[in-house]
Amino acid sequence: MQQFAIIFLSILLEALPFVLIGTIISSLIEIFISREWLANHLPQKSILAFLIAGLAGIIFPVCECAIVPIMRRLVKKGMPIGVAVTFMLATPTINPVVLLSTHYAFPDNIYFPLLRGGLGYLTALTVGLIMAFLSEKSDLKAVKQKSDYVHNANCGCAHNDHHDHETEEHCTCIHDEHDHIHEDADHECSCGHSHATRKDGIFPILKSILLHTSNELYEVGRFLIFGVLISATMQTFVPREYFLALSKNPALSIVMMMTLAFVLSLCSEADAFIAATFRGNLSNSSIIAFLLFGPMMDIKNMLMLAGGFKARFIIRLIATIGLVVFIFSSISAFLF
Known part of the structure; x- marks a missing residue:
C-alpha cells in the first residue's frame, strides 16, 4: 500500500499544477474571449x-x-x-517543453523528438478532421452551475430580467448590484449579454476569474482524482512483465503500449522518461505509439472529458485516436 500511495500522490502532484494552469486560462477565455472574437479571428470552416x-x-x-x-471552454x-x-491533441504533443524533455530522455536518438x-x-x-464529420454540437453536455451564485436566468449576475441562453453556463459579467462590466461593444458573455467598456476596476475582474477557476477546478478535479486512483491501482498491482510478454508481435506491442499509456496517465512532460525504460525490450514504433497516444488520451483525460461531453463523443474520439496513432506508429517503423 505504501507503493500505491507514493504512485497516487506522485501522479496527482504532477498533474495538479497543470490542471490549475488550465483552469485559470479557461477562466480568462470565458471572461475575455467572445464568440464574435473567435468567429472574426479563426477561419472556422476551412482547413486553415x-x-x-x-x-x-x-x-x-x-x-x-x-x-x-481549455478545449471544453x-x-x-x-x-x-x-x-x-x-x-x-496537438498542444501536449508538440509544445517545446515536451519535445525538449523527449530529447533529454533519448539523447542519442534525435528521431524520437522529431517523430513525436x-x-x-x-x-x-487527422483526428480533428475526422471528428469534424463525426461530431455535433449536441455532444456537449449542458453544465448546470451551483445555486450559490446562479440566479434566475442561470447567470453569475443577479439580474431579474430574462435572457436567451445558448448554454447553461453562468455569465462572466462582473458588476456592483446590477451594473455590468463592459469591455467593448463586441464582447458577449455566455448568456448573451452585450458589453461596452469595462469600468469597475481590477478587483471585480480578479474576483470573477477566481470564481470561474474554482468552479472549473471543482468540476475537473473530481474526475482527475478518480483517474489517478485507477492509474495508481494498475501500476501497483499489474506487473510490467505481463505487458512485456505481449511485445513479441509488433502490432500487438503497439496496441499494448497505447494501452499502457492510457492506463499510466502520465503528463506529457514526463512520459518520455518512462518510455525510455522500454528501449531494448520493445520496438521503436511501439515507443512512438506510447509517446503519441498518452498525451492525447488517457484515463484521467477521458474522465475529465466526461464532465463536459457525452459518452458517444468520447468513445468515437478514443477509437479515432487509437486507429490513427496505430497507423502512424506502424509507418514510423520504416523511418528509424
Missing part, C-alpha cells in the same frame, strides 16, 4: 482553421492535464468541435 489550431501547440507549453478544460464559446479537438513532434501534429490534424 485546423492547421492553425495544431500549430498553436508550439507556443502553448502546457500538458494534456491543462488542455482539457473553447467549444462552449463557439469553436467547432473538430478544430478544438485538433488544438487539444511531426507525427503528433499529423495525428492531431
